[in-house]
Amino acid sequence: MNSLALINEFLGQPPNASSHGYQIDHILEFCHWFMAALFFGWSAFFIFVLIRFRRRRHPRADHLGVRSGISTHLEFSVVLIEAVLLLGFAIPLWAKRVNQFPPGKEALVVHVVAQQFSFNYHLPGPDGQFGRRDVGFVSNSNPLGLDPNDPAGKDDIVTTGELHVPLNRPVIAELSSKDVIHDFFLAAMRIAGDAIPGSLIPIWFTPIKAGTYEVICGQLCGLGHYGMKGTLVVDTPQDYEAWLKERAELAGGAQGAAPSPSAGAAQPQNKPPAPAASASPSPGG
Numbered sequence: 515m516n517s518l519a520l521i522n523e524f525l526g527q528p529p530n531a532s533s534h535g536y537q538i539d540h541i542l543e544f545c546h547w548f549m550a551a552l553f554f555g556w557s558a559f560f561i562f563v564l565i566r567f568r569r570r571r572h573p574r575a576d577h578l579g580v581r582s583g584i585s586t587h588l589e590f591s592v593v594l595i596e597a598v599l600l601l602g603f604a605i606p607l608w609a610k611r612v613n614q615f616p617p618g619k620e621a622l623v624v625h626v627v628a629q630q631f632s633f634n635y636h637l638p639g640p641d642g643q644f645g646r647r648d649v650g651f652v653s654n655s656n657p658l659g660l661d662p663n664d665p666a667g668k669d670d671i672v673t674t675g676e677l678h679v680p681l682n683r684p685v686i687a688e689l690s691s692k693d694v695i696h697d698f699f700l701a702a703m704r705i706a707g708d709a710i711p712g713s714l715i716p717i718w719f720t721p722i723k724a725g726t727y728e729v730i731c732g733q734l735c736g737l738g739h740y741g742m743k744g745t746l747v748v749d750t751p752q753d754y755e756a757w758l759k760e761r762a763e764l765a766g767g768a769q770g771a772a773p774s775p776s777a778g779a780a781q782p783q784n785k786p787p788a789p790a791a792s793a794s795p796s797p798g799g
């Protein structure tokens with residue numbers, strides 16, 4: 515890590531774990547060093563002005579003020595640097611994130627459905643097809659309302675709280691919400707996106723380091739917002755296959771009888787701080 519990047523560490527940025535993250539880190543670094551330079555520059559100028567134009571030296575106010583062009587030049591160069599940052603770096607970087615999605619076949623597509631106060635994940639299973647979801651089927655054992663009559667949904671994998679993804683493969687997460695606006699924020703992957711009821715918002719990233727990372731909700735979404743955390747596990751391809759197999763077996767077992775104990779076991783013990791059921795009216799929101 516170069517010494518310029520220390521400012522990111524000092525600000526509490528976790529180490530980057532995605533392929534595009536270094537670009538975000540560079541722009542953050544540059545902005546913060548630029549802001550530091552502005553802070554010291556304007557502070558020095560302020561102190562200079564206090565001394566230079568003190569009352570003892572200027573008993574009467576001068577209504578004409580500065581006549582040289584130096585302040586205009588200074589302000590113009592600050593505006594120019596900011597314009598270059600925005601038009602030259604920030605907007606192209608953002609455009610790349612939203613316009614250049616990896617092809618669907620190459621990527622792992624996962625549906626992320628946020629709710630007060632947890633994240634649910636829906637994976638298509640071995641057939642690669644997402645089963646139909648309908649709000650009418652939502653229950654405690656079926657948090658996403660998967661249609662039990664849809665054959666495409668038979669092998670689907672639904673988990674709460676923990677998402678596994680394979681290393682070095684692009685992940686497209688399609689975000690939506692069951693109740694209020696949440697935000698699916700993966701700090702280590704340098705990506706975030708709002709989860710809005712009625713919308714499907716895709717975001718994508720490619721994890722380049724195996725490990726366990728924190729998922730947090732980045733929008734104040736109600737009283738339990740502070741506890742709306744999840745886990746993203748980046749597995750080696752072998753570990754990921756093993757996890758998929760295990761989940762598929764659990765999903766197959768849960769399809770039998772509706773209130774079977776395995777349906778409960780399919781949910782990790784990552785319980786939200788408040789009951790996840792839609793029965794309780796949400797304060798705040």
Ligand SMILES: [Cu+2]
Nearest residue numbers: 696731735742
């Ligand atoms: Cu939230």
